[in-house]
Amino acid sequence: MSDLSTWLTGLFGRTPADLAPYARALTHGSQAVETYERLEFLGDRVLGLIVAEWLYETFGDEPEGQLSKRFNALVTGAVCAEIAREVGVPVHLRLGKQARDDGASNSDNVLGDVMEALIGAWYREAGLDAARAFVRARWGDRVKKGGKAPQHPKSALQEWAASHNRRPPEYAIIERSGPHHAPRFTVAVTIGKQAEAQATGASKQEAETAAAKALLAKLEG
Structure with a gap:
């Protein structure tokens, strides 16, 4: 089993049927023409739906404004990048030499987009229930942390x-x-x-x- 396959198996709990979408989700524009951008577009929407649903269920008495504050604090690029670092995304990024030399492997912009692209790839393969389980496991206590909805x-x-x-x-x-x-x-x-x-x-x-x-x-x- 390749390093990528082994890592993805640990990340998602089973070996992906096709590694190609995940390899693409990890590929930056400095490395190839087919990049993470389309999967990131999809994953961003999947993440938004899952987090919105999660907040709706968890904070049943809060008005829309408070839920929006919580939502905006949870789906930022910085949070996605933080989770990407936690699960080991940086070592699997596919970057061109210049981008790597410029520090793209530690860029919140890149890591946040790649995290969403991986969610998009997993959603495409395993469906919404599996994507929901993944997001809830990785975002974990961040949803309930702090009690009161954070003020931007x-x-x-x-x-x-x-x-x-x-x-x-x-x-x-x-x-x-x-x-x-x-x-x-x-x-x-x-x-x-x-x-x-x-x-x-x-x-x-x-x-x-x-x-x-x-x-x-x-x-x-």
């Missing part, structure tokens, strides 16, 4: 501005650096002319979230 930093910052009669937060990209497959964005967030913070992330959204969190810490500190 950008929403919290907007609420702070409104409650203090300030202008809404404004976000601006200060710098974009790094290769295409592992970009870095530096974003500044301001409220009026006085309050400002900057942060860097692997995506515009990630950088904006980090900047909002940093500004909140300044304002509430």
